[in-house]
Amino acid sequence: MGLGRALKNIRRGKGRSALTLCGVAVGVFAVVVISGIGVVGTQQVTSAMVTMGINSALVEASESGGDIVLTDEDVAAFSRLDGVNKAMPLMASPSESKLLETSLVCYAWGVDQDAKDIISIEAIHGRLINEGDVEAHAMTCVIDEVLARNSYGRSNIVGKKIRLLLAGGYYDFEIAGVAKSGMTGLQNMMSGIIPDFVYIPYTTMQDISGKTNFDKIALLLDGDNADESLTDDLTSEVNQLKNTENGLIITNFQSQKGQLNNILSTVTMVLSLIAGISLVVSGITVMTTMLVSVGERTREIGIKKSIGAENKDIMLEFLLESVLLTAMGSLIGIALGTLVCAVGCVVLEMPVLIPFKSVLLSFFFSAAMGALFGVYPAMKAARLNPIEALRN
Amino acid sequence: MIRIKELTKIYSPSAGQQVKALDGVSMEVREGEFVAIVGASGSGKTTLMNIIGCLDTQTDGEYFLDGEDISQLSSSQLSRIRSEKISFIFQGFNLIPTLTAAENAELPLIYRRIPAAKRRETVMRALEAVGLEKRGDHLPAELSGGQQQRVAIARALAADAPIILADEPCGNLDSRAGASVMEMLHELNRTGKTVVLITHDNGAALTAHRQVRISDGRIM
Numbered sequence: 001m002g003l004g005r006a007l008k009n010i011r012r013g014k015g016r017s018a019l020t021l022c023g024v025a026v027g028v029f030a031v032v033v034i035s036g037i038g039v040v041g042t043q044q045v046t047s048a049m050v051t052m053g054i055n056s057a058l059v060e061a062s063e064s065g066g067d068i069v070l071t072d073e074d075v076a077a078f079s080r081l082d083g084v085n086k087a088m089p090l091m092a093s094p095s096e097s098k099l100l101e102t103s104l105v106c107y108a109w110g111v112d113q114d115a116k117d118i119i120s121i122e123a124i125h126g127r128l129i130n131e132g133d134v135e136a137h138a139m140t141c142v143i144d145e146v147l148a149r150n151s152y153g154r155s156n157i158v159g160k161k162i163r164l165l166l167a168g169g170y171y172d173f174e175i176a177g178v179a180k181s182g183m184t185g186l187q188n189m190m191s192g193i194i195p196d197f198v199y200i201p202y203t204t205m206q207d208i209s210g211k212t213n214f215d216k217i218a219l220l221l222d223g224d225n226a227d228e229s230l231t232d233d234l235t236s237e238v239n240q241l242k243n244t245e246n247g248l249i250i251t252n253f254q255s256q257k258g259q260l261n262n263i264l265s266t267v268t269m270v271l272s273l274i275a276g277i278s279l280v281v282s283g284i285t286v287m288t289t290m291l292v293s294v295g296e297r298t299r300e301i302g303i304k305k306s307i308g309a310e311n312k313d314i315m316l317e318f319l320l321e322s323v324l325l326t327a328m329g330s331l332i333g334i335a336l337g338t339l340v341c342a343v344g345c346v347v348l349e350m351p352v353l354i355p356f357k358s359v360l361l362s363f364f365f366s367a368a369m370g371a372l373f374g375v376y377p378a379m380k381a382a383r384l385n386p387i388e389a390l391r392n
Numbered sequence: 393m394i395r396i397k398e399l400t401k402i403y404s405p406s407a408g409q410q411v412k413a414l415d416g417v418s419m420e421v422r423e424g425e426f427v428a429i430v431g432a433s434g435s436g437k438t439t440l441m442n443i444i445g446c447l448d449t450q451t452d453g454e455y456f457l458d459g460e461d462i463s464q465l466s467s468s469q470l471s472r473i474r475s476e477k478i479s480f481i482f483q484g485f486n487l488i489p490t491l492t493a494a495e496n497a498e499l500p501l502i503y504r505r506i507p508a509a510k511r512r513e514t515v516m517r518a519l520e521a522v523g524l525e526k527r528g529d530h531l532p533a534e535l536s537g538g539q540q541q542r543v544a545i546a547r548a549l550a551a552d553a554p555i556i557l558a559d560e561p562c563g564n565l566d567s568r569a570g571a572s573v574m575e576m577l578h579e580l581n582r583t584g585k586t587v588v589l590i591t592h593d594n595g596a597a598l599t600a601h602r603q604v605r606i607s608d609g610r611i612m
């Protein structure tokens with residue numbers, strides 16, 4: 001009954017109520033969309049982090065340690081360190097690939113059979129480099145899906161030949177597998193400058209480049225303990241093993257992940273704050289609406305008091321109305337906001353994520369706002385002197 | 393039931409300005425009485441009714457309602473007394489324009505926290521008693537003045553308070569509608585309600601058991 005009457009009174013204020021509803025809806029809409037962007041962004045980054053191997057780390061010579069060489073013994077030694085599950089030699093070389101008539105700049109990596117775990121590449125067709133390839137110094141490779149699409153127009157080109165420019169000469173490789181493009185651990189470490197990767201056995205790479213050592217050693221860290229302090233410990237341990245001061249550095253994503261998450265949550269927070277301010281503004285609109293409504297209904301309040309309404313009855317009546325007003329506005333805002341989030345995710349081909357926490361939060365926040373900004377008008381109504389109200 | 397002694401009411405519409413609306417009024421109304429308070433416009437009738445109806449409080453003097461000193465009560469206690477003991481019938485009807493006749497009549501019961509089923513039944517009977525059972529879902533604007541005043545009477549009937557305070561209830565009505573309203577007030581009185589009728593119409597006043605004449609805030 002109370003709710004019905006409140007709704008009726010809201011409808012009575014037609015234009016004014018509609019504008020107020022709009023104001024609240026826009027505020028809530030902004031909050032939902034902005035936190036939607038935040039949630040989706042964070043999720044994208046996190047999932048990228050996971051696919052690129054959040055637990056992997058890369059040991060390489062620092063600028064000061066240019067002449068340090070990494071060998072098979074180092075791989076074995078590093079793999080025995082506390083907190084390290086696996087170690088893998090890694091060779092790197094800028095390259096050019098030729099597939100059919102298409103020449104593309106790419107980056108060639110010499111890896112072993114552990115690449116899947118350590119730098120988290122994944123074969124979508126065929127297979128990855130295996131132990132046999134490494135032992136046989138095979139002329140096989142795994143290429144990025146993008147390379148396949150750019151040349152053949154399809155992704156499954158397992159068994160085709162690819163010509164790679166390595167150490168100044170062209171070499172023909174057989175494509176053993178096609179890997180998912182983007183956001184592998186290595187691509188992340190290359191800061192995304194070089195887009196397409198080709199993976200070959202590191203032994204083959206050594207043969208071609210005439211090297212017997214490695215450029216880098218990739219480590220798979222123990223997932224539970226992989227944090228920044230582990231990275232620091234490992235850095236001093238590998239330097240000790242190689243008898244250098246700062247000759248080796250370890251790069252991993254722990255610190256990057258933390259930083260990125262910090263930036264993301266700060267940006268989201270600042271944006272949400274701005275959106276929150278718009279909610280406060282709409283709260284003030286609610287107050288104005290309610291004050292006008294109290295003014296218009298002074299006589300009605302007088303009548304109600306004359307027939308026995310207590311101050312708290314009048315108070316509750318107006319409070320209910322302002323809470324209902326904001327609740328309806330925020331429901332509209334939430335509906336539109338989630339719709340925009342969902343459509344945005346679909347258009348951008350991302351998994352649809354609704355920021356439920358913000359949706360709930362902004363709903364209750366705006367309802368609380370309705371109550372808060374409704375209190376003054378409601379008190380004003382409740383405290384009206386009945387005879388003065390009746391004379392109105 | 394109503395006992396008033398040396399009641400004074402001074403309005404201060406603005407600082408330094410004072411209007412003495414009631415000046416030492418003493419009167420009594422017994423349970424079941426039909427009393428008319430008669431006086432010219434501006435003589436203080438409405439002021440007196442507002443105090444009797446617990447809508448306002450006196451500046452000086454005593455007012456006891458059923459032995460209770462009204463000047464000592466809080467605003468929520470006054471609301472409760474209005475809710476339980478008093479029904480007003482105003483010259484301007486004072487119906488809520490957005491509520492239907494039935495909803496208007498129902499309002500006092502809502503504030504008394506009467507359950508919905510009981511309310512509906514009571515309102516139906518009240519509207520029947522004033523001959524408006526077919527107009528329950530009409531808004532006040534869709535009713536004539538006489539019908540609106542009958543809705544106000546139905547509201548008083550539904551509230552079933554022992555005291556009816558009617559301030560110029562026929563003031564805005566033609567003589568036929570006015571007569572029918574007067575008849576209903578008498579009917580209410582016959583069922584045991586105490587009725588205080590405020591009027592400047594001598595003819596109407598003469599139908600009451602007793603007349604109290606007021607002039608310039610004093611009882612004559």
Ligand SMILES: Nc1ncnc2c1ncn2[C@@H]1O[C@H](COP(=O)(O)OP(=O)(O)O)[C@@H](O)[C@H]1O
Pocket residue numbers: 403404405411412413431432433434435436437438439440
């Ligand atoms: N709120 C008020 N402020 C100032 N003066 C008032 C107020 N209400 C009534 N009065 C004055 O008190 C006197 C009595 O008014 P009222 O009781 O309304 O008379 P009646 O109902 O007999 O016409 C009048 O002079 C009126 O102007």
Ligand SMILES: [Mg+2]
Pocket residue numbers: 434437438439
């Ligand atoms: Mg008057």
